[in-house]
Amino acid sequence: MADGMDTGLEQFRAETRAWLEENCPPSMRTPMPEDEIVWGGRGEKFKNPESKVWLERMAEKGWTAPTWPKEYGGGGLSQAEARVLAEELKRIKARTPLNSFGLWMFGPVLIEYGNEEQKKRFLPDIVHGKIRWCQGYSEPGAGSDLAGLQTKCEDKGDHWLINGQKVWTSYANEADWIFCLVRTDTSVKHEGISFILFDMESEGVETRPIKLISGSSPFCETFFTDVKVPKEQMVGRLNGGWEIAKRLLQYERTNISAGGFGSAPGAMPLYEIAKHYVGEENGKLDDDDLRLRLADHMMADKAFNLTVRRMGEQSKTGEVSHTASIVKYAAAKLNQSKTELMVEAMGFQGLGWEGEGxxxxxxxxxxxxxxxxxxxxxGGTSEVNLNVVAKRVLGLQDHKG
Incomplete structure (x- = not known):
């Protein structure tokens, strides 16, 4: 049985390699500049024309979502085949054809909780990058305590009526649709939340970008004023949204942990950056203290990536556990350490903000x-993730004093 399986995988690898060699454009095998990342959606402009070609070819195969069922536009691949595909894409240094909250978070929970009509309506468009999604979770008074959300959703007979506010909504000003948590019962907390979908061009939706200390504005305040939503766009049962919300957060944390923070596209390895600015002596970085801290970071990063790989194998079997909270916490610490070391290694050249030089x-x-x-x-504060690890992974009980 094993020999037959191996033979089948090797045949799939050969076919995949041949297809990629023929269909992956040359510029899609180079480091991807920040301004060429493809998010999809109605407003996608494709700065590089070959990005559009690459997305269309991969989507046609269903390989933007390789393990999703074929009937919803996915590739229908087994977990083993998906691993082979990932290896072959990495071999030719292929760019990711599509970055999408729909692929990373919304799609997986829709497959699990959506009805057949919703799956057929939304999943193929996610695979092809036709719709860009944003996530309506956090509110000004409901961040870490997400279940305290107050965005109100009222049953008006033939439609839902939504009023409220979200905050830290990533790319809300560029998104086409939103998957949103709303309160449908004010008498209970967790059990009064529902999960609903609607078009960001609906009357009554307003977004205001928030300028961050970094100078960018990827997050928005999002306001809903008497937004009418068709009844069929609620996912799952009425007041059953908290279960879906938790599941989606597990997928989000898994994605972040697997590289969602990551490096800037085309970024040099940290040691190469340090070598360029600090220099070497006798084959060693010419700064003993920095060399030691870089070595510590690189070992931690290697161990982290091996852990993520193991967790990825679990998730591909449908097991998305609370261990995502462990690696999400570690990912945040590692990325903060990495960016701080990068600035330190650059010295004065790492202190520029704008201008010449x-x-x-x-x-x-x-x-x-x-x-x-x-x-x-x-993706859940570090404090919240530590609490999840303590309670759900380690089984610790609240201290009653």
Whole structure:
């Protein structure tokens, strides 16, 4: 049985390799600049025309979502085949054809909790990058205590009526649709939440970008004023949204842990950056203290990636556990450490903000360091994740004093 399986996988590998060689455009095998990342959606402009070609070819195969069922536009691959595909994409250094909250978070929970009509309506468009999604979770008074959300959703007979506010909504000003947590019962907390979908062009939806200390504005305040939503766009049962919300957060933390923070596209390895700016003596970095801290970081990063790989194997079998909280916490710490070491290694050249005398990558470094401060907040704060680990993984009980 094993020999037959191996033979089948090797045949799949050969076919996949041949297809990629023929269909992956040359520029899609180079490091991806920040401004060429493809998010999809109605407003996608494709700065590089070959990005559009690459997305269309991969989506047609269903390989933007390789393990999703074929009937919903996915690739229908087994977990083993998906691993082979990932290996072959990595071999040719292929760019990710599509970055999408729909792929990472919303799609998986829709497959699990959505009805057949919802799956057929939304999943193929996610695979093809036709709709860009954003996530309506946090509110001004409901961040770490997400279940305290107050955005109100009323049953008006033939539609839902939504009023309220979200905050830290990533790319809400560029998204087409939102998957949103709303309160449908004010008499209970967790049991009064529902999960609903609606178009961001609906009347009554307003977004206001929030400028961060890094200078960028990826997050928004989002306001809903008498937004009408068709009844069929609620996912799962009425007042059953908290279960879906928790599941989606597990997928989000898994994705963040597996590289969601990551490096800027095309970024040099940290040691190469240090070698460039600090220099070497006798084959060693010419700064003993920095060399030691870089070595510690690199070992921790290696151990982390091996852990993520193991967790990824578990998730591919449908097991998305609370261990995602462990690696999400570690990922935040590692990325903050990495960006701080990068700025330190650059010395004076790592302190530029704008103007002449600094390269584009040098100007990116301090912004990346400041941006990394949010890693311990987004996707569940580090404090909340530690509580999840304590209770759900270690089985610790609340101390009653």
């Amino acid at each position: 600094f390269s584009e990558k040098e100007l990116t470094a301090p912004k990346a360091m400041l941006r990394a401060k949010a890693n311990s907040i987004e």
